[in-house]
Amino acid sequence: MDQKRQQKPAPLVQQIQEVRENTKIVRDKVRSSLSKLTPYENIYNLPNFLTVSRLIAAPVTAYLLVHDHFKAALALFAYAGITDLVDGWLARRWKLQTVAGSVIDPMADKALMIILTVTLAVKGALPLYLATLILGRDASLAIAAVYYRYASLPAPKTFFRYWDFSLPSAEVHPTTVSKYNTFLQLMLIGSTLTLPVITSGAYGPAVLQWAGLHSGLLHQAMMYFQWLVAATTTWSGLSYSYLKGAVTILGENEDLKAKQGARGRAIIGVTFGSVVVAAVYLAFTVDEKKEAIGDEDLQQTWAT
Incomplete structure (x- = not known):
């Protein structure tokens, strides 16, 4: 009898063991859930504020340009x-x-770039083929970005979570040629905006004449610069179609991330490849015809 009593655990001890086991199970479940939570970022900082201010500056600049406030x-x-x-x-x-x-x-x-490119193309300051390349590259990358965002967004994939950028899903790493291309595009837009400022007013023409320059020479230099920007834009757009490191998809499923990356690059290759073909066609038809027939009214208006 004494042996049986010693082998049989007391009810209180048994209850304590059950509570410990249940606590351990709950603790493991909580830790597992916490490890799967998507981290949130603090997006309210000065760099992001300055970036948003640049977003606002884009349409305002175009408005000033349309109304011929070139200096502003x-x-x-x-x-x-x-x-x-x-x-x-x-x-x-x-x-x-x-x-x-x-x-x-x-x-x-x-x-x-998009807003000013459209505005300058409408005013005749940029050729149609170059505007098509710049806008088409951005459009193809935007289409791929929509796919990347949706494909890599952690579940649940809802409309509000899609636009919640504090939920990271994919990181974009601009390629080297893309960085140079962005700089050259900005230089081209800046030069195009500067042209009517330095060729008008009380002192602009006199300074150009003193330096041995004239509007025709500046227009020719701008044409060469446009060719350079067209080449780098083409190279930059196509680089996103074959460089695997341009976009990093967050997550743990490597096979799924590889498939999503390949699909995104294919989207860019097909869409931007079509844009390049269209730009070449426009360069040798519409833009060349304008040069052949001497249609320089808009350009002369812009440069004088």
Whole structure:
């Protein structure tokens, strides 16, 4: 009898063991759930604020340009260029880089390029083939970005979570040629905005004459610069179709990430490849015809 009593655990001890086991199970479940939670980022910082201000500056610059306020448009464009450098430096200096910033920053650059490219093309300051390349590249990358965002967004994939950029899903890493191309595009837009400022007014023409320059020579230099930008734009757009490191998809399923990356690059290759073909056609038809028949009225209006 005494042996049986010693082998049989007391009810209180048994209850304590059951509570410990249940506690361990609950603790493991909580830890597992916490490890699967999607982290949130603090997106409210000065670099992101400057980036958003550049987004606002884009349509305002176009408005000033349409109404021939060239000096004000050039000044606001210069502000956008300066803040583009400052916000990146601040983010690196104070370690304020965010996935949202990596998305919004190129978005602000592209918004400025798209709006001003359309405006300058309408006013005849940019040839149609070049505007098609610039806009087509951005459109193809935007289509791929929509796919990347949806495919890599952690579940549940809802409309509000899709637009919540504090939920990281994919990181964009601009290629080397893309960085140079962005700089050259901004230089082209800036030069095009500067042209009517330095060729008009009380002192502009006199300074050009003193330097041995004239509007025809400046127009020819701009044409060569446009060819350079067209070449780098083509190279930049196609680089996103074959460089695997341009976009990093977040997640743990490597096979799924590889498939999503391949699909995104294929989207860019097909869409932008079609844009390049269309731009070549426009260059040798519409734009060449304008040059052949001497249709320089808009360009002369812009440069004088």
